[in-house]
Amino acid sequence: MNHDLNSVKKARGYHHGDLRAAVIAAAEEVIGERGLDRFSLRETARRAGVSPAAPAYHFGDARGLLTALAADAFRRFGDALAAADRDGDRTARIRAQGMAYVGFALAHPAKFDLMWRYALIDREDADYGAAAARAFAVIDKAVRGEEAIARQGDIAVAPSIACWSMVHGFARLALDGAFGTNEGAAERAAEALLPAVLRHLDV
Incomplete structure (x- = not known):
């Protein structure tokens, strides 16, 4: 998990606490372009500039992220x-x-x-x-x-x-x-x- 947080900071220069907002913004972008039925947690992570496992730090899974x-x-x-x-x-x-x-x-x-x-x-x-x-x-x-x-x-x-x-x-x-x-x-x-x-x- 620490590796994921470090990758966030290195890839996008985030400060502590920005990961959650960045992943939500990326998820919004994905559903806006693809629609809900083609939502992808992996694509969301890619657009946020983090590893595929990083969103789990705040949201647990795709359901948690979509709820947020x-x-x-x-x-x-x-x-x-x-x-x-x-x-x-x-x-x-x-x-x-x-x-x-x-x-x-x-x-x-x-x-x-x-x-x-x-x-x-x-x-x-x-x-x-x-x-x-x-x-x-x-x-x-x-x-x-x-x-x-x-x-x-x-x-x-x-x-x-x-x-x-x-x-x-x-x-x-x-x-x-x-x-x-x-x-x-x-x-x-x-x-x-x-x-x-x-x-x-x-x-």
Whole structure:
């Protein structure tokens, strides 16, 4: 293991603690180019400039690495939702978050796919769970109010689940080409259609 850490420092000039971030960045690059089904831990290590065994130092295996990447994606996703949640009435907040939701999916399709690919990640991971819960909480507070507390199985979150389901479905349709496959078609559809779609929610 020490040999792996030394190879990292020699190959890329990393300082202590940079290995984890470097491997996550390389994994993001690999799934962005190849897609999740062709993800390779060996290729990730090669792009990070480390030995094939080095990622195990922080992640254990491919599942551990993909879980860490999914947690990082959820943190960025939550940040995007929070940044869109400006002052305004409830309708404006839901619309702004909906646009940010779809925008994130279109800008980062591979990461967005990974966030929900439960067969590939460890849903019991604390970092992943916290990041995912925080993202949903941002949505929930816009829909149900700042004092809302989401609890698993609580029927009170149904309005927020309705919003989440509708926007997620729209994002998935856009990614799958339902609104056109020409450059910019999905973005134009989101701008034109998503606000009208959200108006059909009685929440």
